[in-house]
Amino acid sequence: MATINxxxxxxxxxxxxxxxxxxxxxxxxxxxxxxxxxxxxxxxVPPNFVxxxxxxxxxxxxxxxxxxxxxxxxxxxxxxxxxxxxxxxxSHLKDSGYSLLTVLCSSQADSLAAFLRSxxxxxxxxxxILFPDERDYITNQILSGQSVPVVILGRETEGYLADTIxxxxxxxxxxxxxxxxxxxxxxxxxxxRSIDRSPKRLEGYRSALNDYSIAVKESYVHPQxxxxxxxxxxxxxxxxxxxxxxxxxxxxxxxxVTPVFRYIRLHNIPCPESLSIVxxxxxxxxxxxxxxxxxxSQNTEEFGRLAVxxxxxxxxxxxxxxxxxxxxxxxxxSLSTKINVRESxxxxxxxxxxxxxxxxxxxxxxxxxxxxxxxxxxTAAISFHYAGKAWMExxxxxxxxxxDNLGISLIAITDAHFDPSLQCRQLDSLRLLEPDIIIAIPxxxxxxxxxxxxxxxxxxxxxxISNVPEGLTVSDYVSCVSVNEHSHGRxxxxxxxxxxxxxxxxxxxxxxxxxxxxxxxxxxxxxIQVLTEEYPSIQICANIQxxxxxxxxxxxxxxxxxxxxxxxxxxxxxxxxxxxxRALSELDRTDIAIVTGDLDYPDALNMAKGGxxxxxxxxxxxxxxxxxxxxxxxxxxxxxxxxxxGIEPISVTPANLLKSWSQIFKEEPxxxxxxxxxxxxxxxxxxxxxxxx
Numbered sequence: 001m002a003t004i005n006x007x008x009x010x011x012x013x014x015x016x017x018x019x020x021x022x023x024x025x026x027x028x029x030x031x032x033x034x035x036x037x038x039x040x041x042x043x044x045v046p047p048n049f050v051x052x053x054x055x056x057x058x059x060x061x062x063x064x065x066x067x068x069x070x071x072x073x074x075x076x077x078x079x080x081x082x083x084x085x086x087x088x089x090x091s092h093l094k095d096s097g098y099s100l101l102t103v104l105c106s107s108q109a110d111s112l113a114a115f116l117r118s119x120x121x122x123x124x125x126x127x128x129i130l131f132p133d134e135r136d137y138i139t140n141q142i143l144s145g146q147s148v149p150v151v152i153l154g155r156e157t158e159g160y161l162a163d164t165i166x167x168x169x170x171x172x173x174x175x176x177x178x179x180x181x182x183x184x185x186x187x188x189x190x191x192x193r194s195i196d197r198s199p200k201r202l203e204g205y206r207s208a209l210n211d212y213s214i215a216v217k218e219s220y221v222h223p224q225x226x227x228x229x230x231x232x233x234x235x236x237x238x239x240x241x242x243x244x245x246x247x248x249x250x251x252x253x254x255x256x257v258t259p260v261f262r263y264i265r266l267h268n269i270p271c272p273e274s275l276s277i278v279x280x281x282x283x284x285x286x287x288x289x290x291x292x293x294x295x296x297s298q299n300t301e302e303f304g305r306l307a308v309x310x311x312x313x314x315x316x317x318x319x320x321x322x323x324x325x326x327x328x329x330x331x332x333x334s335l336s337t338k339i340n341v342r343e344s345x346x347x348x349x350x351x352x353x354x355x356x357x358x359x360x361x362x363x364x365x366x367x368x369x370x371x372x373x374x375x376x377x378x379t380a381a382i383s384f385h386y387a388g389k390a391w392m393e394x395x396x397x398x399x400x401x402x403x404d405n406l407g408i409s410l411i412a413i414t415d416a417h418f419d420p421s422l423q424c425r426q427l428d429s430l431r432l433l434e435p436d437i438i439i440a441i442p443x444x445x446x447x448x449x450x451x452x453x454x455x456x457x458x459x460x461x462x463x464x465i466s467n468v469p470e471g472l473t474v475s476d477y478v479s480c481v482s483v484n485e486h487s488h489g490r491x492x493x494x495x496x497x498x499x500x501x502x503x504x505x506x507x508x509x510x511x512x513x514x515x516x517x518x519x520x521x522x523x524x525x526x527x528i529q530v531l532t533e534e535y536p537s538i539q540i541c542a543n544i545q546x547x548x549x550x551x552x553x554x555x556x557x558x559x560x561x562x563x564x565x566x567x568x569x570x571x572x573x574x575x576x577x578x579x580x581x582r583a584l585s586e587l588d589r590t591d592i593a594i595v596t597g598d599l600d601y602p603d604a605l606n607m608a609k610g611g612x613x614x615x616x617x618x619x620x621x622x623x624x625x626x627x628x629x630x631x632x633x634x635x636x637x638x639x640x641x642x643x644x645x646g647i648e649p650i651s652v653t654p655a656n657l658l659k660s661w662s663q664i665f666k667e668e669p670x671x672x673x674x675x676x677x678x679x680x681x682x683x684x685x686x687x688x689x690x691x692x693x
Contacts, residue, residue: 002043003067004099010039016072016090019101070311071119072102073130073138080254080283081298082131085153088304089129096312098126105130105138113142120146127311128321132157134194143322149314150321151307156332162321163310164332165303169280172296172337173204176250176278179294179339181212182529184348184356184486185248185276189220189238191231191260192252198223201252201280220246231259239269247348248276254283261289272346282340291343299335306333341534347526349484351644352468352518357484358642360623363630365406365637373633374407380437380632381430383423387415389575390600391621394665395465398625399439406633411435418548420447427451431458437632441465445516463632465624466519474643478635481628482519483619484646488597489523491651493530495615496570496595500538505567505593507539509559511552511580512572514545520572523597527570541566552579560587568593574603574616581612599652599664601673607657608677616652618664623647654680 008015013032021036047067072089074082090100105112119125120143127149130138139160143150150162157164180188190205192198202223209216219242222234239245251260257279261271269275271291279286282297310331319326349357365373380403384392396413403410412430416423420443430438431454438460442448445467452469455462456476464480496508508531513520531538544559546552552571556579560566569592571577577596584592590612596603599618606613624647634641652660658677661669 002047004047004101007036007039007043007047010042011035014090015099016086016102019103023101023103067124068098068126069101069124070098070308071125071128072100073105073116073128074102075105075131075133075138076255077104078255079131081154081281081300084300085303085307088301089307092305092308096308098312101125105133116142117146120148127151127315129153129307129311136160139322147320149311149319151311151314153303153307160322161324161327161330163314163330165306165310166332166334167298167303167337168200168334169198169298169337170200170204170207172280172298172339173201173250173252174208175204175337175339176280176296177205177208178212179341179529179533180248180250180276180278180345181208181214182525183248183276183345184350186214187217187220187244187246188214188248188250189246190222190250190252191225191234191256192223193225193255194253195223198252198280205250205252223252225256228259228262231256232263235260235263239267239275246275248278248345251277251279254279254281257283257293261293272344276345278339278345286340287342289344294342294345295340297338297340299338302335306335338536339533341530347486347490349486349644349646350522351480351646353474353643355474355642355644357486357644357646360481360627360630360645360647362642363627363634363645365630365633369633369637370406373636376407376636378406378408378436378636379411379433380408380439381412381414381433381435382410383414383416383426383430383438383440385416385423385441385443386418389598390665391598391619394621395625395628398622398627399629400625402626402629402633406629408437408629408633416443418443420444423448424451427455431455431460434458435460436636437461437463439463439465439628439632442467442469445469461632461635463628463635465628467517479628479631479641479643479645481624481631481645482647483624483649485519485522486526487646488617488619488649489526489528490530491617491649492523492570492595492597492615493527494534495617495651495653496527496568496593497531497535497538499593499595499614500568501535503593506537507541507565508568508570509541509563509566510543510570511556511576512543512545512570513576514547524572531570546576549575549579552576553583556580556583557587560584560589560592564589566592568595571596574598574600577613578602581606584612597649599660601670604657604661604669604673605676607652607654608673608680610654610680614653618650618652618660620647620650620664622664622666 004015004018007018013036017032018036021033070093072086076082086102093100129151131154132139132152136157139157152162152164155166177188192201195202206216225231225234251257264271264275271277278294280296282295286293286295351357400410412433414426416426423443428451438455449470453471462477464477466482468480512524531540541563542559544555546555569580571580571594574596577594584590592612593614594612595615596613597617599616603613603616627645627647631641631645650660658669
């Protein structure tokens with residue numbers, strides 16, 4: 001007698017497809033149905049579970065057939081999670097001697113009760129793997145009293161004893177919310193289909209917010225959304241009636257994913273720019289969607305492997321489910337989840353007081369305002385923490401170009417040489433000049449605090465670069481202007497992660513600034529988040545800290561001597577990166593890859609020559625200088641300015657180095673840089689590679 005495997009082989013399909021065609025338990029394309037039916041028609045004696053010519057063959061006793069079946073009961077026709085596990089179960093049953101029969105038992109499980117009981121009692125079924133229905137009808141009504149091994153998937157059931165495999169969905173939801181929080185989101189909404197089916201997901205959502213001291217806003221929580229119409233109503237309320245509207249959304253069930261993305265498309269809500277979205281469960285099209293969707297995935301391969309392993313063990317031992325005397329033998333396995341970070345989530349750059357980064361586009365002036373500023377003959381001064389780098393020179397050029405156009409005189413520029421006490425004296429001297437505007441970046445937030453407080457108590461308007469000294473509040477200064485530090489760090493994290501992945505490297509170390517600067521802290525934390533979430537194969541072995549750039553040389557020498565296994569370094573910005581390169585060159589460890597921030601000639605030359613620097617996240621310092629000058633001009637007109645303005649950085653690799661130089665420096669790359677680039681292997685590689693983003 002032919003078996004289901006014979007039919008599957010003849011038709012060129014899987015055994016589960018044959019089962020779906022025969023039992024009409026799931027949609028199968030007409031082409032596959034035709035192939036299966038043709039194969040059945042060609043059999044002289046079809047299996048006795050097949051309906052042929054309108055009549056069902058009688059179920060034979062086990063002695064009449066060698067065919068052995070595992071019954072899989074699924075409860076959601078559209079569940080990608082259940083579909084993936086079905087595929088894994090079928091794969092792991094291969095060569096086991098068992099064939100898989102899949103039956104859909106959705107909300108109509110009671111209507112299939114007689115059929116399922118007859119199949120089970122026929123003894124054709126050796127064991128059952130099932131996803132429980134919402135009412136637990138399958139376990140408590142259909143399987144109650146049946147002596148058969150059972151493995152339950154997805155969640156535990158009440159009143160029925162069996163081996164159970166679940167995911168730690170609380171951990172998965174917690175991980176999703178933590179990802180959003182670390183990306184700067186605090187207004188995070190929750191939408192789910194059933195609080196009864198997914199209570200742990202809601203627990204994880206609440207727990208993550210509580211652990212990060214973010215109050216749970218109950219109007220953001222919608223755990224019982226049953227239909228697309230209800231989903232639209234909830235999204236109407238969240239995105240157009242809530243104040244403030246959420247900046248991020250956690251979709252706890254797959255059935256709500258399509259309604260959510262359809263809604264935001266219909267309402268022209270850009271994702272992730274206006275709304276970041278994370279969904280629970282990964283699915284085939286999540287990476288193909290635009291934007292690609294950040295998901296929490298369950299380990300479906302392990303679900304399938306364990307389900308088959310546990311069930312076959314019970315069959316061999318003749319151990320049925322729901323036997324009180326055996327209750328100690330039943331096992332509950334909880335599997336970890338994984339976050340897949342894609343394009344549907346993005347970070348929110350934050351200022352020193354947690355404010356969201358504003359765009360410099362809000363600072364434009366009209367002709368009348370420009371004329372008004374020119375007529376006042378205003379003055380300004382700049383206090384840099386140190387000078388001599390392209391970063392400061394480009395800031396100064398951007399400021400000067402705007403001020404020249406507005407008729408604002410730049411009467412003094414000081415260089416503190418990274419010495420807080422020197423900067424305090426310089427600030428006091430600038431204050432005596434009584435300029436209308438003082439622009440400054442503190443060398444140390446604590447040690448310069450009193451000097452800056454003396455500035456704000458005077459008549460000058462203060463604009464800050466990158467950091468805010470201790471003791472100052474948002475009412476004390478016009479604005480703080482910086483690179484979007486969150487994007488800056490993420491660029492570097494991706495640059496390091498992608499390089500290490502491509503070259504099969506696994507051990508990295510960090511070199512970071514040991515100072516309480518919110519800017520560099522935000523940058524470093526964003527890079528670490530990217531590396532830990534998106535590159536699990538990379539091990540961060542150490543964080544080598546420095547207070548002054550000159551310390552990096554000795555610190556790097558000491559650490560690498562004792563830890564030669566390090567293969568790559570993240571360095572907060574280019575100055576300390578060059579010190580690290582000096583130390584590594586002395587140790588003859590030029591094989592170590594470096595990713596850093598800020599583009600200047602020495603690091604660009606190193607990259608062009610194919611040196612240790614593999615990627616740079618470059619600030620647009622000229623544009624930041626322009627924004628600083630415009631913020632000051634707006635303040636002098638009495639206009640309200642954002643308390644924090646963030647400018648997006650640029651990712652620089654060998655593939656786009658020369659083009660990026662022109663974009664950032666507003667001039668052609670130096671001839672030495674071009675020649676060095678042409679002599680290196682990067683020149684050929686750049687012809688075909690795309691820049692990292």
